[in-house]
Amino acid sequence: MKEDFNPIKSCSHKILAISDTMDILNGKWKMSIIACLCYKPMRYSELLREVKGISGKVLSRELKDLEMNELIERIVLNTAPVAVEYRITEYGNSLKDLTNTIAEWGFIHRERIISTMKKD
Numbered sequence: 001m002k003e004d005f006n007p008i009k010s011c012s013h014k015i016l017a018i019s020d021t022m023d024i025l026n027g028k029w030k031m032s033i034i035a036c037l038c039y040k041p042m043r044y045s046e047l048l049r050e051v052k053g054i055s056g057k058v059l060s061r062e063l064k065d066l067e068m069n070e071l072i073e074r075i076v077l078n079t080a081p082v083a084v085e086y087r088i089t090e091y092g093n094s095l096k097d098l099t100n101t102i103a104e105w106g107f108i109h110r111e112r113i114i115s116t117m118k119k120d
Helices: 007-025 030-039 044-050 056-068 096-119
Strands: 072-077 082-086
Touching: 007 030, 030 044, 030 056, 030 072, 030 082, 030 096, 044 056, 044 082, 056 072
Parallel strands: none
Antiparallel strands: 072 082
16 A cells, blocks of 8 residues: 655654754764864874864864764774874764765855856
8 A cells, every 4th residue: 555645744754864864963063063073084193184173172072972882993003102083983884975965065155155256
């Protein structure tokens, strides 16, 4: 038996999924951190330099949150002094296409707004 398509139910499910995603990726910095780690593992100090404008306290909190959600992993390196590296997990790497799509849209939007401002 074929199920009837219910656009209201479909929309509600999609909104719930988007809400769940936004709860995990909320804030100004998480997508930037994920985008950096999708390309290479980084130490805390490298992330602090790469993610412009983030404070050390906020970076620590965001890293803990991303680790709790299994998007990144914290690796303690066997070095003297001890160093810590952050890596994207396989699960977290599933967000790479999303970060690329958001970046593409951002480039297009920036160009659109800049060209609009130049016309004025």
